[in-house]
Amino acid sequence: MKMAKKYSALMVCAAVSLSLAACGPKESSSAKSSSKGSELVVWEDKEKSIGIKDAVAAFEKEHDVKVKVVEKPYAKQIEDLRMDGPACTGPDVLTMPGDQIGTAVTEGLLKELHVEKNVQSLYTDASIQSQMVDQKLYGLPKAVETTVLFYNKDLISEKELPQTLEEWYDYSKKTADGSKFGFLALFDQIYYAESVMSGYGGYIFGKDKDGSYNPSDIGINNEGAVKGAALIQKFYKGGLFPAGIIGEQGINVLESLFTEGKAAAIISGPWNVEAFSKAGINYGITKLPELENGKNMSAFIGVKSYNVSAFSKNAELAQELAVFLANEKNSKTRYEQTKEVPAVKSLADDPAIMKSEAARAVTEQSRFSELTPNIPEMNEIWTPADSALQTVATGKADPKQALDQAAETAKGQIKAKHSGK
Secondary structure (H helix, E strand, O other), X not given: OOOOXXXXXXXXXXXXXXXXXXXXXXXXXXXHHHOOOOEEEEEEOOOOHHHHHHHHHHHHHHHOOEEEEEEOOHHHHHHHHHHHOOOOOOOOEEEEEHXXXXXXXXXXXXOOOOOOHHHHOOEOHHHHHOOEEOOEEOOEEEEEEOOEEEEEOOOOOHHHOOOXXXXXXXXXXXXXXXXXXXXXXXXOXXXXXXXXXXXXXXXXXXXXXXXXXXXXXXXXXXXXXHHHHHHHHHHHHOOOOOHHHOOOOHHHHHHHHXXXXXXXXXXXXXXXXXXXXXXXXXXXXXXXXXXXXXXXXXXXXXXXXXXXXXXXXXXXHHHHHHHHHOOHHHHHHHHHHHOOOOXXXXXXXXXXXXXXXXXXXXXXXXXXXXXXXXXXXXXXXXXXXHHHHHHHHOOOOOHHHHHHHHHHHHHXXXXXXXXXX
């Protein structure tokens, strides 16, 4: 399952502040004094709890506590926490996408972590940065992912692979016949289209001198972004993408075409490795192509993390568990069980991990990629940008007109919803 891009930014700060008194951690409590006989609840991602089974058992034995693991879609855990946290029925530790951190912190849903620098230094710079808000740490990285290129080896060999997106356009022109296709991507969504637009100089938010995002500097409609969108439009105008991959159901159509052997290559992510394997596809995985300007297509770096709920009654013990689950040993074990690429620096060259084609592709693609912005204002980008790109894909608007409108809409929403911070 890919990193979540869209979620409702329900501002519940008042409710959170009221309920923290009832469900929040007691200031005088300590993990050492209150851990024995305690129970911690962990919300883990769907079908991923096998990856922490041994770690949980070891933690229970060491601390004489009970840890209950509940599987929930990680992209929606914050939504559930908004309700379950105040009701005292939520988790102590949860897992979530890094781009939701800013919103969750603004709403008072996460506990700041006080973790030694030597622990923080275990992780890649990008992954640990995804957990920072105003120079404070709110989680520890669990795994990283980017989009990559999947190709069907029965339709195209590694040696035949086009190296640039423009070459893929030419390849598709020769092979697409309406029922079979060459290269496919969900370019009507900014999550994927940004790979092209940023390669020509587009960006979501500019950055201040200290590296923080500047939400007043939106680059989704600058000259480079428009050039990238024009290239994207060529694929649709040329009939190289089927109409069915536009809109919310596009992901299902794209994946079906690939698993049915009707698409030579698609942009997707490591979340589909198991599904494509089960479908019996003889596939390969590599980084995304280059562009005609010599730059590699970018991607959003998604980070999954372990975070401590602000409503936890055992916050210190919950932090210990988060640190334990995300350490080097348990990160490697989790990879062996789930194939999620770990964020631990030392594991980047681990032979057991780098023998995986998917892990190698994600690691290489990460060199050309940037974090998905984790500030709350990112919520106001997704829908206007996607709507604009869909009008570009369907030919209802030219790229500049569509992206100008998207930027204007995003700026208006940011001003209306976030100017009072």
